[in-house]
Each structure stands twice: as C-alpha cells, then as structure tokens.
Amino acid sequence: MSKIVKLKKGFDINLAGKAKQKLANFAPAQTFAIKPTDFIGLQRPKVLVNEGDTVKAGTPILIDKALDQVVYAAPVSGEIVAVLRGEKRKLLEIRILADQSISYENQEKTDLNSLDRDALAAKLAASGVWPNIIQRPFGIVANPADTPKAIFISAFDSHPLAPDYGFALQGEEKYFQAGLDALAKLTSGKVHLNVDGSKSVPAIFSGAKGVEINQFSGPHPAGNVGVQIHHLDPINKGEIAWTVSPNGVVQIGKFILEGIYDASKVIAVTGSEVTNAAYVKTISGANVSTFVKGNLNSGHVRVISGNVLTGEKIALDGFLGFYHNQITVIPEGDYYEFLGWAKPTAKKLSYHRALGLLSFLNPKKEYVLDSNCRGEERAFVQTGVFESVTPMDILPVYLLKAIMAEDFDEMEELGIYEIVEEDLALCEFVDVSKHPVQELVRKGIELIQYS
Template sequence: MSKDIKIKKGLDIKLVGVAEKTTENAIISNFYSIRPEDFHSIIPKLVAKEGSKVKAGETLFYNKDNEEMKFVSPVSGEVTEVVRGPRRRIDAIKITADKEQTFVDHGKFDTNATAEKIKAHLLASGCWAFIKQRPYDVVAKADSTPRAIFISGYASAPLAADLDYTLAGKEAELQAAVTALSKLTEGGVHVSVGKNSSSPLSGLSNAIIHQVSGPHPSGNVGTLINKVGPVNKGETVWTVSAQDLVIIGELLITGKFNAERIIALAGSSVKKPRYFKTKIGSEISTMIYDNGVEKDGNDRFISGNVLSGKQVGADGHLDYYSNVISVIPEGDDYEFFGWNKPVFDKVSTSRALTFSWMNPNKKYELDTNTNGEHRAFVLTGNYEEVFPLDIYPLQILKACMYQDLDEMEALGMYEVAPEDFALTEFICVSKQPHQKIIREGLDLMLKEIG
C-alpha cells in the first residue's frame, strides 16, 4: 500500500543539459581512486599497501573504530599509490585496473538469515559503506539498531539522474537488498517513488511505499524522513541510496561486489548529455571529452548534482556515492551594474527585477557565479519558502555558527544533513555556505555528544 506525500514548499531549478535516456558503455578507465573522505567520520586503517594486488571486492582499509567494517576495491588491479595529507592522513588510494577483472567470492547469501548474520555479511563484504545514519549523516554504526530505514527512489534535484530509468531491469537485486535490510529494523523500510511513476521500486515487498510529489527537495531522503517520522534525541534511522541497493542486492545474489553504476553526464557544457555505464571511482575523463565538453573550456566539473555535489578536476574521479557528473560554465566573470537592471536569464524566488516566476517551465543555462559577496545574514523570510521540513532554517544555521549544542538539539539538528540546506544556500542573498555550516555543526555534535 502506498502513502502520498505532497510537498508545497521548495523550488524546481530547470537547467539546460538534462541527460537523454540512452546508455553507453564508458571508455574503460585504467585508473580508479577511492577517497576515505567520502566516508565521513571514518578513520581508515590501511590494509592494501602500495604495490599489492587486489581483487574487486577485496579490502583496501577498515574502520579504526570497528575492524569488522571493511571498505573494498571497486576493481581488481594493483594499488599504485597511497596519497597522504597532513599527519599522514590517507587522502586517496589509487588503483591501476587489470584488463581482465577478477572478483572476491563472498558467497551467495540467504536474505532470510538472521539480522546478525546479514549485518556481519554486509560489514565483511564492503556493502556497509552504503548505509548511512541520522543523526550526523555518517556511515551507520554497526552496533546500533535503527528505528526505521529510509530510501529515496525519486530524484528531484536539477540535472539528477532519472532513477526510474537507471534502476530498470534491476528488480531482483532491489528486492534482495530490501528484504535483507528489512531484517535489521522493526520500523520497516520506507521507500519513496515519484507519484504516478513506473519505478521498479513501486512493486517491492517488505517495504512501505510512499508516492511523493512537489518541487525539489521532494526527492531528498531528509524530506521523506521528516514527513514520515522525524528523528528525536536518542533515536537513529538509516538511509540507503536507491542506486546502492543494486550493488547490495547483487552481492547477496551472486557473492560478487560489482561496483558498476549508471551515471548521468549532464549540464549545459555537455553537447551530448546521456547516461554511461561505469564503476565507482573511475576517471571522469573517460566520459566527458567524447561528449562535446571542450578540453580548454572554462567549466566546472561536479561529482554529484549542481546543488550538493563535490567539485573535481577534469582529471578527477567519480566519488563513492554519486550517480551524476554535472558540467556547467565556471562563473568567474561579472556583470556591470548586474544588481541594478532587470534579470531574465537567472532563477530567483524574488520578484524584484527578476522574471523567472513568469516562465516556470523555462530551462536556464546557469554558471557558478554567486552574483554577490559574502555578508551577514539578512532577514528576508525566503528560506522558509523553499524549506519543507518542520524546522526553522535560519535559527538552526545561527545555532551552528555560535556552537550552542542545546539550541541545535532543540531545533531539530538530529534529523538534518547538509543536502537539506542546498536550496536555502542557493537562494541566500547573504551568500552564506549553508551546507558547510551544517556539516561543521553535525561534526561538533558528533564529537561532543556522540
């Protein structure tokens, strides 16, 4: 049985460069990179040394706080470099892939096994990395029991990959993963899909299906959590991305950790936006330059969507959780008297000299220019217009900035993640880095409260 969730507050940002629904195999990447920073709060202890050979699904490092939590290689090959930062921090593990791939056999698994056996299998095989928790938006603690598990199967962010398309034909893997995860909680597995969509997630058993509609961030898992059951002090919920269910399910069915992922290459700087089949950690150059992205162009490459993704170089790698590469113009030019004339080519929630509200279906070609400078918060009331959670966004941001833990708790910090504030950051007239502020606030709470 499905339950409807309709979001009224939010903002759809329609951009030029949505990926066409055709899939190609990306050029096989020779080099892969895994960055421990993708797994926030994890302190890695290296297992695979430079020069060692690894199979796909073999352990690269484990969590210092829980040795059973493994993080594995997406491909077989040779560990050619361990990039270190200050205090010998591990910044990246680089792997040169074999021409013929070999896999660690983790063994086929009965999804009806006990919760403890399922948990141990996911930890040992590297699939635990795909399970995050709230509070704190970090890799889930293995010794906790979630009140419920939440999965968003609807992507509403600008230029996001269409999950109905990328998950098509993966019903068996999705069902295996959801069946296993349902054993780990008594509160059920809540899955959101687009209203009236043909999502492969719609027919899952052992799941509670919610049909969502409305503007972005209706597709954020944080919105689903807030509307179904907000996280209170002392409670924990887990989240899993729909794309990662496929990897978990395939591991349970076949015993192989297959890091294959369908990626949307999108953005106004891409002449032929489309989907590619590649693997976690691959070089993005294997996809971007054959599709009309100019090598000498002044563009920004983003692993993830344009609101909450990570900036990478043209020689960078796909991060562990993303299923889209966004390429948009770099906004390092400035308009003379841009603040003092009518604006027709930008998105704005304000009607003062802006006219995007008159063309709700128009697609825009935006760049990364912030169109203003950093300044103190201005009380406009605009944040509440695009923020559908039952939380005061400005107040919680300020509480994070002056590090008042009691106030952060009272305002609902336990249920938020940085991506929930991507839209308020986009429309912020003060040009404050909302997502960075929330991330630092969550880190402080994790350190002080745990």
C-alpha cells in the same frame, strides 16, 4: 500504512543539459579511486594495501580504526598505483589501475533464512557493500551493531539534472528485491520506499515486496530522504534511522544473490557544457576524463561529481564519488560582473522575484547557469525565504544562528538531528547573504556528534 505527501515548499532549478535516456558508448575508465573524504565521519582511516599490490573487486583496502568491522573494498580488480596523502598525512585517495576484465573476491551466497540479524549485519559489513548504509542523525556510515527504528529509501532524486532511477536500474529488479529483503532483516521497524507521486512509478519500485511504499510530490527537495523521514517518522534525540540509495540496495542484493561486491552502476553525464548528455554504465570511483574530455562545448568549465547543489568540484581527470550517480559540467564562474545581481534579465534564474522577475514568466525554461556566486558573504538578511524552500517544521535561520553561536540546547530544539547538508542546500542557493549554509550544517552536526 502508506502515505501520500504533497509538498508545496521548495524550488526546482531547471538547468539545461539533462541526460537523454540512452546509454552512451564512452570508453571505459582505466583508473579508479577510493576517496576517504567521501565517507563523512571516517575518523581514523587505516590503509590495508601498499603501492604495487594487486587486488580484486571486493578486496578490503581500507578500514576505520574507530569502526573496524566495516570494510571499504576495491571497486575493481587491478594494481594499487598510488596512495595519495595531503597535509599532515591526511589520506586523500587510493588509486587502482584496473584490469581489462574485472575479477571478484568470491564470497558465499547468503541464505537470509539461515542468518540472524547480527550475523547478517556482520557479513554485509565485511563485504564492501555496508558503506551504502547511512545513519541519521549525522549522515555517517552506519554502525552494524545498532538497530535502526526504520530504514528509508528515496526512489527518486529531485536535484537539478538528476538521473532517472527507473531508467538507470532497468534489469536490476531481482537484485533490488533481494536488497530490500536483507534490509528488512536489519531493522526492528519498517522499510520505507518513497516514490515520486507526480509520475508513473517504475516497475522496479511499484512491484517491491515487504516494504511500505509512500508517495511524495512537489518541488525539490521532495526527493531528499531527510525531508521524507521528517514527514513519515521524524528522528528525535536518541533515535537512529538508516537510509540507503536505490543503487546501494542493488549492490546489497547482488552480494546476497551472487556473493560478490559489484560496484557497477549507470550514471548520468549532464550539464549545459557537455555535447552528449546521456547515461553511461561505469563503476564507482571511475576516472571521469573518458566521459568529459572530448565531450565539451567549451574549455572553461567546472566539473562536478554529483549535482550542482551538493556535489564536489573535481578536475577534468578527477574521480566519481562513492555516493554520486551523476556528473555535471557547467561554465566556470570566475569573473566579475558589475551590478550583475541587480540587472533584470531573462538569462538568469532566481528565486527572488525582485532579482529574477523575468524567469517567472517562463517557468519551464532551461537555464545555463555558471558557478559565480554574484556577491560575497555579508550579515544575515532576514528575508523569510529559507523557510519557503524548506518543507520541514524547522526554522533554518534560527538553527544556523544557533550553530554559529555554538548553542547546543538551541541546536537540539531547532532540529539539528533531522537534517544533513543536502536538506538545506536550497537555502544556500537562495541566500542573498551568501553564507556557506552546508558548511555550517556540518559544523553543527559535528559539534553535537562529538560533544
């Protein structure tokens, strides 16, 4: 039965630079990269190609020896121009110089009625689309051999400057439905499609069949799939659920109907430091320089693949992350401001009324915020704000302290199985103690996962 969930806890970070709902005519990217660091839990990567090899979109280029049935495929056709490694030969990137016209590895179209659950999972795992399916707990690429109790899809993103999926997925209705049909066959339970209850629901979601459509409303992190799982069907120890983004559902649907791995998607180019904040059609792993260079208000900026809370800092000529649907450009904050955190001003946004009182006088104002933390890590200050921005029945401060103490029993009792980094990212934003909350969450997850 569908649910309507209204959340009160949370905080919306209203930044300047939201993308206008139009497709910009940026020059297409020429180089693309697969970054193993995008795939959390990738333990023993094995490169299947060498520099100088030619590939098609969908050609296997990487596997994890620990889960070798899952293929990580080339997003475009072209030449492998670099296999970059870091310290201790850690694999960092596999770069591809793209052809002007993309050619695809043609695989058989899929008749869902002719395949059982395991055969469908094996086919998807070998296609390149499987890494879109993420397992909870732990937030890692799912194992095709597992059967989740349910699959969850968040049809809206409440992160700062996040793209509007209704606009970005226009024209993809048949592929989205085909993806839903395939996912429904992979679970023994329901497929939950969670929409924004505070706005009109786009037709691509409201017309979806074979799923349970639930409505969520409230401040961020209402769009986080982890928060939605918590209110619909919480994950207990020993249980597994899967999550897929709307773009991932479309990729799966295109493979089902067309027999190709099509990694194209519409992303938002956002942030106060871009002159043309708009949407652009590109391909996963694209070099972002064509969207950023020549599109800046200033030269001293931070480019982020993803959003400001959970995204990854990249260079001006860096690459779009596999799971990211936006690029954000904000001012770089590498400066010292004397008593900057204590000066009342209308230019700064703060969750704390004592520090950002003036920001509460105009809640709809868009702010230009930089990357300056305005302080250093210090002892935990017990303020109670973590609980006020976490719409889940967990105690974030006690959970983080249990992680620091490496107390496994306490971590389990306090909800480590229900969260990944993004679910407590707001805690990091409001933390006066400046702790790396998301790093601590991942440390706790890994302690439990590999214990």
